[in-house]
Amino acid sequence: MQVNGIPIEATFAEAFPMRVTRLIVTGHDRTWALHAARATTGCATSVIACGCEAGIERELKARESPDGRPGFALLLFAMSGKQLAKQLQLRVGQCVLTCPSSACFSGFEEGETLPMGGSLRYFGDGFQVSKQLHGKRYWRIPVMDGEFLCEEYAHYRKDAVGGGNFLIIGRDTAGVLKACERAVEAIGKLPGVITPFPGGVVRSGSKVGSKYSSLPASTNHRYCPTLRGATDSALPRGAACVLEIVIDGVHREAVATAMRKGIQAACRGGGNLLAISAGNYGGKLGPVHLRLREICRGLAK
Amino acid sequence: MKRVLLRLETESILPLDLEPLSTAVTRAPSLEALRRVQLWQGRRRVALGKLFQVGATKHDVDLELRKAKPFLQRVGAGLKSGRFLVHGDVGDYCGRGMSGGELLLRGSAGHGAGLEMQGGLLRIQGDCGDSLGGAAPGRQTGMQGGLILLRGSCGARAGEYMRRGLVVIQGDCGDCCALGMHAGTLAVLGKSGRMPGRRMRRGTLFLARAPRGTPPGFAFCASLEIGYLRLLRRHLNRLQRGLGAALIPEPPRVHRYMGDLVGLGKAELLVPLPSGDRTDG
Known part of the structure; x- marks a missing residue:
């Protein structure tokens, strides 16, 4: 897709x-x-x-x-x-x-x-x-x-959902930042959702656990471009920047709508984007799974 | 029963107690049963059907009472739910002890309207006598909740020993309004009589027209905006178009006094600043 x-x-x-x-x-x-x-x-x-x-x-x-x-x-x-x-x-x-x-x-x-x-x-x-x-x-x-x-x-x-997200993967920081800005602006117009990180964007995506026992979370090394080649990287060839947009919403539908609008806006400019992905922990931690291809159905060209 | 129309057909020098109607209208299974409801007229008990023509009303109310007269006492007293519409003047204790529902009186009421009211809405489009929303003689607990909107003027001791609720008097009020008030809000759009807020402990007395001089026992605090008045204005505008705007200026700048310092002294008297006067202090 x-x-x-x-x-x-x-x-x-x-x-x-x-x-x-x-x-x-x-x-x-x-x-x-x-x-x-x-x-x-x-x-x-x-x-x-x-x-x-x-x-x-x-x-x-x-x-x-x-x-x-x-x-x-x-x-x-x-x-x-x-x-x-x-x-x-x-x-x-x-x-x-x-x-x-x-x-x-x-x-x-x-x-x-x-x-x-x-x-x-x-x-x-x-x-x-x-x-x-x-x-x-x-x-x-x-x-x-x-x-x-x-x-x-x-x-x-009690039916709020936090941690809805998508990753914007691109060839350079400038292009990915522009895509993020478009996405955050589009999400900002929607009711019932927020993007809590600075400017709505987070660069320090995390994974559960760490080699240091005192830390509950640590850098998500699979998406760090500086570690590609040396670790089990999830990045496509040519990726040099990954930024994440995290969305919290008053209910699941609000988050799903925000993800859809955000992805649509991010992809509008083309630029140096390589892929849209999402952060998860293998489905073991969070019960709410927002599948990118379901959310983007109808957007695909 | 719903949508009952009662038309008064008699005159009397004896007071007729209509409190039983407050529950009978909703409980009576038929108009025939309603006609048999016993009312106290002086020392006698009389069937409602002998005094009123009973039928159905076209208005969306539970009870419509036409041709009311001042010998009708305790109209809507003890009302818990439902909507009553009354045409004409009624006697004392109209809406006394109401705890819910709505009573709209298209006329004037006697003394003790809304006395010891606990909830609901009492609208009086004419005037009323003393002790509006007040306490029964010898008691120190007045209105404990609900809302009274009086279109006309009232007598002395409005809001006496009031503990909760809101009373808005769009005309003038007599002496000693908010006497011994414990809490709640009493607002007067017209002139107030002597000694407003006497022995007030807590609560708010809003006088749209400044009293003559600072009432005894009250101390001037400041002239400033009170945010709560914005909420009150909106609330009143919803209840009656333009009422909040007529009562409370925008921005809601008022002179604030605290008193009655002879007693607890935590009550407030608010008087709007004349328009254009934006002086602090």
């Missing part, structure tokens, strides 16, 4: 069930809402070391946000509800509460609950006030620029 002349390998992306919550962060204007959003989703590329994977899902127009101000929808993924609760409290407490003019709301209307304003309220030292509107409770915590308004609970879904 080929898309725009670029081979699609007969493999699959190995993804994992995750828990996801959506937050809506608003601010006085776009600038301050973006400051809060970026801080909250900072250092959240991989659950392995960051505790969660997070990103900006999309920008909200003022009329779409609960308080009528500019804002952003954020998605936070973790392996368990408990882990998500911890990260939520940490990130909203340290990154949204601290950001001038910000407010924070739950982006999901239903699902299991995670304490948010309900636990941050104690920062108010007894001066906090709760208000109930339309069946939801909000906490008003006095801060130095007025009040931090925060919904009592965030809701989370």
Whole structure:
């Protein structure tokens, strides 16, 4: 199978069930809402070391946000509800509460609950006030620029999928980077997905385990061009750069759609691409298998 | 039964207690059964069918009551579910102790409307008497939930000992509104009487028109934007077109006072800044 002349390998992306919550962060204007959003989703590329994977899902127009101000929808993924609760409290407490003019709301209307304003309220030292509107409770915590308004609970879904991915293999870094940029831009327009790595792209794809016993993961040597020839390389002849786009989504379909759109955009420019592949661990770790050729059905030319 | 129409056919100097209707309308298997429901009229019990013409309504409500008169007491009291539509003025304790459902009164109510209400929606398109959403005499627990929208004006002690919920008065209110309030929100679009927020402990009193001077027991804090008011404005706009916008300015900049400092002092009095006034402090 080929898309725009670029081979699609007969493999699959190995993804994992995750828990996801959506937050809506608003601010006085776009600038301050973006400051809060970026801080909250900072250092959240991989659950392995960051505790969660997070990103900006999309920008909200003022009329779409609960308080009528500019804002952003954020998605936070973790392996368990408990882990998500911890990260939520940490990130909203340290990154949204601290950001001038910000407010924070739950982006999901239903699902299991995670304490948010309900636990941050104690920062108010007894001066906090709760208000109930339309069946939801909000906490008003006095801060130095007025009040931090925060919904009592965030809701989370259990059917999220993390670790959807595809690899873009090419002859040089410039061509592969351009392909990645096209893919990330296309994925960024889709609802319910994020690409948590810097610029949406990761160069340090990993495999499970290491020769060093203390490390749970290490570099995926089969895709390192510098090791081709010396190891059991998975790279085609002429490959000099491999970049991975990792996608987390609120459900399997969202991830599959994002992979399809991303691959389609990456292959549009041609350039020096040699193949599209995907990262997996032989199917032993993640129960969600996203087969590239199924996902790309209909794209092939 | 659903879509019941009751047309009052008598006059009386004796109060007629309509609280049994709040449950009977949904429980009665037929109009005939509804006609047999016993109501207290003064000290006597009277069958509903002797006082009302019973039929079916075209409106999408559980009960439509036409030609209501002020001797009808406790209309919609104890309502738990369903929608009631009442045309005409009613007496005291309309919607008392409601815990759900919706009561729309196209007329005025007497004293104690929404008294000790726990949930649901009470809309009054006319005026009402004292103790709107308040506490029964001798008790210190007023409204505990729900929403009251009053189109007209009300008497004294609106929101007395209120603990939760939202009351919006689009006309004027009498003396001592939010007296001893524990929590919740009371908003007044018109003029307020003397001593607003007296003995308030917690909760929010929003006065769209500034009272004469700072109420006793309240201290000025700051003039600033309150984010919660944006949510309240949206919520009210959904309930009644333009209501939130009429009540709360955009941006929601208000003078904030805290009080009543004679007591706990954690209540807030919010007064919108005059348009164009953007002075802090």
